[in-house]
Amino acid sequence: MQQTRRSFLTIMGAAAAAGLARPRLARAATSITVLNWQGYGTDEAWAVKAFTEKTGIQVVHDYFSSEPEMLTKLRTNPGVYDVVLINSARVSQAVADSLVVAADFSKVPNAAGLSPDLVNSANRNIDGTGYGVPWVWGMTALAAREGGTIPDSYAALGDPANVGRVALSDDAVTMVALVALLTGQDMNKPTDLAAITDKLKSFKPNIKLMWSSEDQWNKSFAAKEFDLSVYWSGSSARSKHISKLPVQFVVPKEGALVWMDTLNVVSGSANPDAALAFINYMIDPEFYVEWATKVGAPASANSTAMDKLPADDLTRLIHDPKYLKTSTIQAALTDEQREAFNNLWQEVKAFYAA
Amino acid sequence: MKIAARFYIAAILAFLYLPILVMMAMGFNESPLYELPFSFSTRWYQALAGNAPLVNSGINSIWIAVATSIIATVLGTMASVALSRRTFRGKTLLQLMLLPPIAIPWLITGTAMLVFFFYSGIGRGLHALLIGHVALAIPYVVLVVGTGFQTVRADLEEAAMSLGSTPVHAFFSITLPLLYPSILGAALFAFAVSLDQFVISYFLATPGFSTLPVQIYSAIRKGFTPEINAISTILLVGSMAVIVIFALFAKPGGVSDKR
Amino acid sequence: MPLDPANSTQLREPGGSRKPLPPWASTAALLVPTYGWLTLAVFLPLCTMFAFSFLTATPMGKAPIVFTFKQYRAFIDQPYLLGVAWQSLLMGFWTTFFCAVLGFFAALALVRATEGKVRETLLILVLLPFWTNGLVRVFSWTMVLREGGFLDYAIHSVWPGAGSVGFLYTRQAVVVGLVHGYLPYMILTCYIALVTIDNTIVEAASSLGARWWTILWKILLPMAAPGLISGSVLIFVPVIGSFMEPRILGGRVGVTMGTVIEDQFTQAFNWPLGAALSFTMLAVVLGIFATFSGVLRRGTAL
Numbered sequence: 001m002q003q004t005r006r007s008f009l010t011i012m013g014a015a016a017a018a019g020l021a022r023p024r025l026a027r028a029a030t031s032i033t034v035l036n037w038q039g040y041g042t043d044e045a046w047a048v049k050a051f052t053e054k055t056g057i058q059v060v061h062d063y064f065s066s067e068p069e070m071l072t073k074l075r076t077n078p079g080v081y082d083v084v085l086i087n088s089a090r091v092s093q094a095v096a097d098s099l100v101v102a103a104d105f106s107k108v109p110n111a112a113g114l115s116p117d118l119v120n121s122a123n124r125n126i127d128g129t130g131y132g133v134p135w136v137w138g139m140t141a142l143a144a145r146e147g148g149t150i151p152d153s154y155a156a157l158g159d160p161a162n163v164g165r166v167a168l169s170d171d172a173v174t175m176v177a178l179v180a181l182l183t184g185q186d187m188n189k190p191t192d193l194a195a196i197t198d199k200l201k202s203f204k205p206n207i208k209l210m211w212s213s214e215d216q217w218n219k220s221f222a223a224k225e226f227d228l229s230v231y232w233s234g235s236s237a238r239s240k241h242i243s244k245l246p247v248q249f250v251v252p253k254e255g256a257l258v259w260m261d262t263l264n265v266v267s268g269s270a271n272p273d274a275a276l277a278f279i280n281y282m283i284d285p286e287f288y289v290e291w292a293t294k295v296g297a298p299a300s301a302n303s304t305a306m307d308k309l310p311a312d313d314l315t316r317l318i319h320d321p322k323y324l325k326t327s328t329i330q331a332a333l334t335d336e337q338r339e340a341f342n343n344l345w346q347e348v349k350a351f352y353a354a
Numbered sequence: 355m356k357i358a359a360r361f362y363i364a365a366i367l368a369f370l371y372l373p374i375l376v377m378m379a380m381g382f383n384e385s386p387l388y389e390l391p392f393s394f395s396t397r398w399y400q401a402l403a404g405n406a407p408l409v410n411s412g413i414n415s416i417w418i419a420v421a422t423s424i425i426a427t428v429l430g431t432m433a434s435v436a437l438s439r440r441t442f443r444g445k446t447l448l449q450l451m452l453l454p455p456i457a458i459p460w461l462i463t464g465t466a467m468l469v470f471f472f473y474s475g476i477g478r479g480l481h482a483l484l485i486g487h488v489a490l491a492i493p494y495v496v497l498v499v500g501t502g503f504q505t506v507r508a509d510l511e512e513a514a515m516s517l518g519s520t521p522v523h524a525f526f527s528i529t530l531p532l533l534y535p536s537i538l539g540a541a542l543f544a545f546a547v548s549l550d551q552f553v554i555s556y557f558l559a560t561p562g563f564s565t566l567p568v569q570i571y572s573a574i575r576k577g578f579t580p581e582i583n584a585i586s587t588i589l590l591v592g593s594m595a596v597i598v599i600f601a602l603f604a605k606p607g608g609v610s611d612k613r
Numbered sequence: 614m615p616l617d618p619a620n621s622t623q624l625r626e627p628g629g630s631r632k633p634l635p636p637w638a639s640t641a642a643l644l645v646p647t648y649g650w651l652t653l654a655v656f657l658p659l660c661t662m663f664a665f666s667f668l669t670a671t672p673m674g675k676a677p678i679v680f681t682f683k684q685y686r687a688f689i690d691q692p693y694l695l696g697v698a699w700q701s702l703l704m705g706f707w708t709t710f711f712c713a714v715l716g717f718f719a720a721l722a723l724v725r726a727t728e729g730k731v732r733e734t735l736l737i738l739v740l741l742p743f744w745t746n747g748l749v750r751v752f753s754w755t756m757v758l759r760e761g762g763f764l765d766y767a768i769h770s771v772w773p774g775a776g777s778v779g780f781l782y783t784r785q786a787v788v789v790g791l792v793h794g795y796l797p798y799m800i801l802t803c804y805i806a807l808v809t810i811d812n813t814i815v816e817a818a819s820s821l822g823a824r825w826w827t828i829l830w831k832i833l834l835p836m837a838a839p840g841l842i843s844g845s846v847l848i849f850v851p852v853i854g855s856f857m858e859p860r861i862l863g864g865r866v867g868v869t870m871g872t873v874i875e876d877q878f879t880q881a882f883n884w885p886l887g888a889a890l891s892f893t894m895l896a897v898v899l900g901i902f903a904t905f906s907g908v909l910r911r912g913t914a915l
């Protein structure tokens with residue numbers, strides 16, 4: 001079976017070389033293609049313009065709308081991308097398939113300011129090699145409407161006081177990890193999935209909707225469809241600061257789900273140096289301060305950049321570095337875990353709908 | 355009776371256009387979060403004027419939809435002729451084969467195309483995009499034109515042929531004019547299918563090339579602003595103007611003639 | 614493609630100086646472009662996906678390929694999927710039903726009460742909403758249906774004391790959105806079927822004393838049957854796999870086979886399970902239509 005697989009891959013590689021080499025040749029020598037979520041920092045028009053003026057490197061963007069899709073795009077388009085954003089919990093998957101190369105900090109001067117808590121994370125240190133330059137980090141916890149009760153525990157999601165006023169995140173891994181914390185389990189290795197299922201099912205009378213994007217969250221919150229929600233830290237800062245929504249981000253006593261996004265040089269990139277130059281610019285304090293204050297961003301992995309934010313800046317206040325010590329970073333999951341979590345979440349959703 | 359019928363048509367149109375009017379109205383609403391109460395503003399139209407990627411993606415979408423609807427209508431009508439007017443073994447199977455492209459969600463078909471086009475070396479790009487769009491539009495054309503065929507009597511054609519007309523001539527002079535409303539309807543559907551097609555464009559376009567649905571769906575995460583409403587409104591009003599002018603001034607087809 | 618020249622004599626060969634093609638060749642020439650195109654763009658890719666549905670995991674990356682039938686056991690291993698499937702079928706049924714009723718009478722009204730350019734323009738006006746993006750349309754419905762949305766706004770301007778009638782995030786909201794999205798199909802196919810009705814038949818029937826419901830049941834409905842059938846195919850089939858409308862308009866109750874399958878492809882990266890569920894759904898759809906078309910054929914033969 002393994003043999004067939006290998007020849008299969010050879011055919012895939014040949015097909016890719018024949019079919020996809022052309023656009024690469026047609027491009028200017030100093031152009032890089034970045035694969036990221038749309039509207040997530042790297043494609044800010046002012047930033048790209050400043051970077052191109054500074055270095056002469058052109059930046060083209062392509063987007064993904066889910067992490068598996070990002071991996072699929074990397075696998076089916078070898079040689080097309082130079083820089084990719086990967087959630088650190090997915091780095092090991094990308095490394096296992098040789099989709100990205102090790103991080104070369106020697107060509108990223110700004111890496112000196114990176115927070116050691118993030119640099120040393122097991123998520124990016126695989127078999128003694130460091131992959132992916134930590135870019136930003138954030139938390140998933142609760143967001144409550146200002147003026148109401150501010151919850152101190154995830155148990156508020158099931159509190160009868162909140163009937164019909166709660167929104168959950170439509171993401172299996174997030175919801176399982178969060179309720180694992182609530183039921184006193186290791187969020188990266190929950191063992192009692194039945195307890196998590198039951199707890200999630202008990203939220204049913206409270207659940208109004210499950211959001212899958214910040215935009216959806218903002219519009220529903222603005223229309224007063226819910227008062228309490230599972231939400232992202234950086235997004236809550238944006239919702240309050242940019243969209244002027246009365247929202248308060250809360251890390252309950254069980255702790256938050258901490259996540260970290262990394263920028264990686266893609267295997268087979270024709271311009272790895274240009275890619276690293278772009279990554280360096282992305283953790284530059286100058287870029288970050290403008291991004292965070294004008295547009296709204298998660299916390300920079302570069303503590304020097306965080307220190308340059310005004311002391312009363314909301315992003316800075318929410319992302320207290322203490323949480324990096326007290327909460328756990330979401331770790332890589334095995335395929336079996338992901339499948340189990342997804343089936344669990346499908347079952348819960350079917351229960352909500354019934 | 356006629357008055358009730360006209361009233362009913364008006365009610366159906368009101369239902370169909372209700373969300374469209376909301377869409378248009380929200381393009382002129384100040385709030386980026388689509389909040390009510392309504393407060394008039396043209397800021398989204400001004401923003402749109404400066405948003406070259408969105409405008410370009412709209413133009414790309416129209417070109418692809420035009421090409422798709424022409425190719426799919428021609429091919430689909432040809433197939434429909436064979437399926438409706440010829441007898442051969444395996445016909446039912448061929449008709450059933452039109453169902454999978456409609457029944458399997460586009461997301462799966464799109465993913466399958468991405469994988470298969472990659473393995474087979476077709477790759478990504480405009481050509482791949484057109485292959486996918488046309489393929490998804492064809493079943494709609496065949497079904498709609500096929501419905502038309504069931505109402506056009508075959509004996510007219512045969513009569514013409516018995517009077518010395520060739521089959522091709524009989525088709526073009528007798529059947530085609532009678533089929534005009536179904537073919538027009540099919541072409542409009544094919545256009546709509548392509549214009550709304552997101553998954554295939556998303557998977558098969560090369561980086562930097564984008565269509566309007568791709569812009570809209572990708573914007574979900576970032577948050578789509580009423581600029582989307584503005585460009586949708588412009589597209590709809592524009593196509594409405596073109597079609598109404600065409601319908602009012604073009605030579606009337608067979609549709610209004612009594613058969 | 615098996616062709617039977619013996620059966621293709623329906624088309625008479627005209628005596629002319631040009632040598633005509635044999636009927637089977639012209640039939641093939643008409644069919645090959647369409648089915649060739651579909652094969653390349655849809656059937657071969659779907660065959661790849663079908664093969665994937667027998668694997669344990671998505672065959673990407675370095676995971677070993679292992680064959681299994683477990684994906685097709687999903688309905689047994691995860692019994693809650695049966696409830697989801699039933700809800701999806703119901704959703705497809707109600708959407709098709711409302712589209713058929715509304716669409717048939719709309720087509721009838723177009724045929725009987727309008728003519729010429731007015732009719733043509735009205736028909737095009739019916740199709741035009743289709744030319745806006747589906748997501749934008751569905752999103753506009755959320756603004757109409759939500760509490761304090763346009764519907765409430767309109768009602769409160771007439772009757773200020775009224776409570777909210779907003780019903781966003783219910784099954785009814787999903788069906789409203791779906792009916793809106795698919796109604797033009799039914800109007801068009803019914804219109805195509807009805808437009809050829811000879812007025813004299815209807816007039817003769819009514820002058821012979823036939824009641825309007827007799828005319829409706831005995832003349833108009835049978836004539837519209839081809840349109841109702843193709844319209845139902847074009848609506849029922851995609852609706853049971855739809856995911857956008859349930860997700861956005863259904864909120865908590867918007868869980869359908871479409872959303873389950875979508876989750877398998879986007880979130881879970883479990884293409885084999887997603888593919889297996891789609892092919893099971895396709896089999897059910899084909900089964901329904903096979904049964905149904907047999908019943909119909911018998912019905913029309915009577």
